[in-house]
Amino acid sequence: MANLKYKYATVLEAIQNLRNEGYEVDFNLEENCLTCSGNSYTVNDFEIEQVYRYEGDTNPSDEATVYGIASKDGLKGILVTAYGAYADNASSAILRKLALKNH
Template identity: 55%
Template sequence: MSNISYHYATVLKAINELREKGYTEDFNLEENCLTCISGNFNHDEFEISDIYFYEGESNPDDEATVYGIVSTSGVKGILVTGDETTSSPMENKVIEKLLIHRKRK
């Protein structure tokens, strides 16, 4: 079950809190998977454990989401995204999973 936090502290604070919890990898969104030094993970090979959502008070372009992610093989890491709605079609499965998890709360 995801732990979704909506607060207006900094993105750096969320990243630091996740690092303290053992989220050591830095995930990147590429084509149809998440990538990090430990490997590539398709949309069905990871779960989202924590979400920190930030909205820009005056500019919607300031939106950011910090995801704590755990792969099925136990790799724990962080993905920081901006506006997910502008992703390429190749990223849709991963983005869809991220958005579904964010909307659960």
């Protein structure tokens, strides 16, 4: 289950605080996995530990979500998604995992 212990004012503040908590690498979203430093992580290879969601005051397209992620091989990192940015490229399994942790 995602840990929503803090609410930060901005995406940058959330990222900085996650870095302070040891989330050191940057994950990228690919079609069927997350990637980082040449490694690929399928849905079963990582857990979402923290989630922070941001919505623009006047424009829904300003939405962003910051995820604190831990891989099973010990990496802790951050994934930032923007409104709709991952919907066209990611598999349904990845989208389900991100959506479940986003609520």
